[in-house]
Amino acid sequence: MSCIEQMKYEILLDRTTYKDARNYIENNSEEVYYVSPGYKIFKDYHIIGVPPIALGVKGTALSFTYTKPCYGTFVLTVDNEDSIKEIEKLREKEREKVTPPPKKGKSPESSKKPPGSFLDMWQK
Amino acid sequence: MTGEKVLLMMGCPEVPIQTSIVLYLSHKLANSGFDVTVAGTGAANKLLRVSDSDSYYVKKLVNLDKTLEGVIEKKTDFDICFAFMHNDAGMTYAATMSAISGAKLYSVVFGRNADSLAETIEFDCEKIVSKVAHNPGQLKNMLDKVLEEVVR
Numbered sequence: 029m030s031c032i033e034q035m036k037y038e039i040l041l042d043r044t045t046y047k048d049a050r051n052y053i054e055n056n057s058e059e060v061y062y063v064s065p066g067y068k069i070f071k072d073y074h075i076i077g078v079p080p081i082a083l084g085v086k087g088t089a090l091s092f093t094y095t096k097p098c099y100g101t102f103v104l105t106v107d108n109e110d111s112i113k114e115i116e117k118l119r120e121k122e123r124e125k126v127t128p129p130p131k132k133g134k135s136p137e138s139s140k141k142p143p144g145s146f147l148d149m150w151q152k
Numbered sequence: 153m154t155g156e157k158v159l160l161m162m163g164c165p166e167v168p169i170q171t172s173i174v175l176y177l178s179h180k181l182a183n184s185g186f187d188v189t190v191a192g193t194g195a196a197n198k199l200l201r202v203s204d205s206d207s208y209y210v211k212k213l214v215n216l217d218k219t220l221e222g223v224i225e226k227k228t229d230f231d232i233c234f235a236f237m238h239n240d241a242g243m244t245y246a247a248t249m250s251a252i253s254g255a256k257l258y259s260v261v262f263g264r265n266a267d268s269l270a271e272t273i274e275f276d277c278e279k280i281v282s283k284v285a286h287n288p289g290q291l292k293n294m295l296d297k298v299l300e301e302v303v304r
Contacts, residue, residue, distance in 0.1 A: 045240040046247075047272075065251040066224035074224050076217075078247040078274070095244045097193050097216070098164035 031071040032094060032104065040091060041103035046078045049093045049101040057084025057091060061118040069114050070106070077101075088112050154185035159230040161216065161249060162192035162200075163242030167263045169288040170236050171199050176288075177234065177295055179209040184303045188212065189230070191219040216245070223253050230255040232302065235277075238263030238285075243272055250275035258298060262291055 041052045054060050062080040069092060075081050076095045084091040089107035096102070158181050160174050174190060181188045189212040192200065197213055204210050222228040233255040235246035246259050257277040261270045263285050270281045280298060282291040 045272075046244045047240075065248040066220075068224075072221075074221055076220065076245060076248045078244055079251055095241050097239075097241045097245065098166065098195070100239065100241050101244060 032073045035070065035106055035110075036108065037104045037106050039102055040105050043100040043102070046093065046095065046101045049103045050078075050080075050082045052103050053082040053084040053091050053093070057082075057086050059085040059119075061085070061122060063118075070110050083114075083118060085115050085118070088115070090114050156186050156231040157229075158186045158188050159219070159233040159249075159255065160188065160190045161219075161233060161235045161245065162190065162196040163235075163237045163245065164193065164239060165196040165199050167238045167285050169262060169284060169286065169291060170196070170238070171203055172288050173260070173262075173291055173295065174200060174236065175204055175209045176292060177299075180299060181302075182209075182211065184299070186232075189214060189219070191216040220245070220248060220252070223249070229253055232256050232258070234258045234260055236260045236262070237269065238266070240269070240272070243269060246273070246277070247275050250277060260291070260295070 041049060061083045063075065063083060065077050065079055065081060066074045067081065068074050075092060077093050081093065088111060089105045090111040091103055091105040094102045094104050160178055162170060162174055165171060178188050178190055190200065190210045191214045193216055200210060201213060230253060233249055233253060235242070235249055235257060237243050237246055237259065246257065249255070250257050259273055259277045259279050261279060261281045264283060266281050266283045270279050273279060280294050282294060284290050
């Protein structure tokens with residue numbers, strides 16, 4: 029049993045497809061972060077999903093997908109001190125991606141180039 | 153080929169043919185020298201264990217989520233994976249396996265919605281698609297052809 033089932037969570041969407049769950053997170057979050065399948069949140073929950081996996085932030089709450097083989101995919105949200113820690117981890121990862129350390133010999137323009145959407149990155 | 157690790161990844165056991173096909177495939181692969189592991193949910197594993205109570209056809213039966221966790225944490229991996237699915241959740245598990253494992257992946261898609269479900273598969277795999285739900289004959293024949301290539 030994953031630690032998720034022992035946490036206090038709210039179900040935002042239940043028994044749906046993975047695609048619809050991702051769309052829900054993308055359309056109902058203030059910030060959206062994308063991670064790879066298997067990304068670990070909270071103590072021991074590795075996210076099962078079809079890439080790109082969306083994680084949504086609304087205030088101090090983190091929403092994410094949870095897939096059960098017989099019941100489909102759920103969108104759950106957790107709002108507690110653990111979600112705050114996870115959100116900070118995601119923001120930190122994003123900052124590392126967006127601001128790479130300056131490299132000698134590279135034009136300033138290249139380092140300012142936007143990374144493109146995550147969908148583009150996954151399609152490459 | 154002998155000794156290659158094969159994972160048979162079961163989805164929800166609601167559609168009857170899954171258990172019989174997994175028992176068949178496990179035995180066939182083991183007889184061809186493969187090291188076979190079957191992973192499933194609690195219910196899928198119980199169905200299989202009652203059907204094969206002496207572990208004659210399936211020697212290694214493990215928890216699906218724990219197995220994926222092991223692959224994610226790079227504690228284990230497989231050479232070949234057959235992912236069984238008849239719903240979106242099964243496809244989601246297979247997509248995860250595709251992303252985290254180096255295994256050659258076969259998506260075994262069955263049940264009444266097999267065609268539409270197979271169309272949603274966007275990850276790299278070989279698809280084996282049959283709309284059957286109760287009679288395993290057609291899917292068995294399709295897998296026999298795949299096995300000829302796998303065993304080669």
